[in-house]
Amino acid sequence: MQIEKNKVAIIEYTVKSAEGQMIDTSEGTEPLAFLCGFHNIVPGLESALMGKVAGDQLNVAISPDDAYGQYNEEFVKEVPLTAFQGVDKVEAGMQFHAESPNGPQLITVTKVENEMVTVDGNHPLAGIELHFDVTIKEVRAASEEEIAHGHVHGEGGHHH
Structure with missing residues (x-):
């Protein structure tokens, strides 16, 4: 069975930056x-997997445009420290969920100076070319419930 719309694919993967820095892997855990x-999953990887079958292996580079997008300086803002009411100490590296015009957004604190906090709303992998090594372990038809919910249920997927 081939990977296509409404099919469940189970893969083992490793993803690294173009410089070879490890970003994520399923090694030592359950396959994805x-x-x-x-x-x-990111659109570029899904496209590369289309038509593949269990046992296939591939190495693919995914551009930022087909992954988490280009880094956008407009997503970096300065906000007053008072916007973080209820947080004892705001420090660089902390992440928060904030409301944006497009709905909830993850922001990362990059700098705290005086009474101002610099936050970055870019995805942490924005602007990074991703290099995937993938082995397809299994491909199966999705259940009607999985299709209705838009995600995998059971082993290796979402549990309700």
Whole structure:
């Protein structure tokens, strides 16, 4: 069975930056199960996996445009420290969920100076070319419930 829309693919993977820095891996954990066609993984990787079958292996470089987007300086803002009410000490590296015009957004504190906090709303992997090494372990038809919910249920997927 081939990877295509409404199929569940179970993969083992390692992803690194173009410089070879490890970003993530399924090694030592459960393989990743995802429902194809439902934006469960970055678009470039999903496209590269289309038509592949269990046992196939591939190495693919995914551009930022097909992963987490280009880094956008407009997503870096200075906000007053008072915006973090209830937080004892705001420090660089902390992450928060904030409301944006496009809904909830993860922001990362990059600098705290005087009464101002610099936050970055870019995804941590924005602007980075991702290099995936993937082995397809299994491909199966998705259940009607998985398709209705837009994600995998059971082993390696979401548990309700």
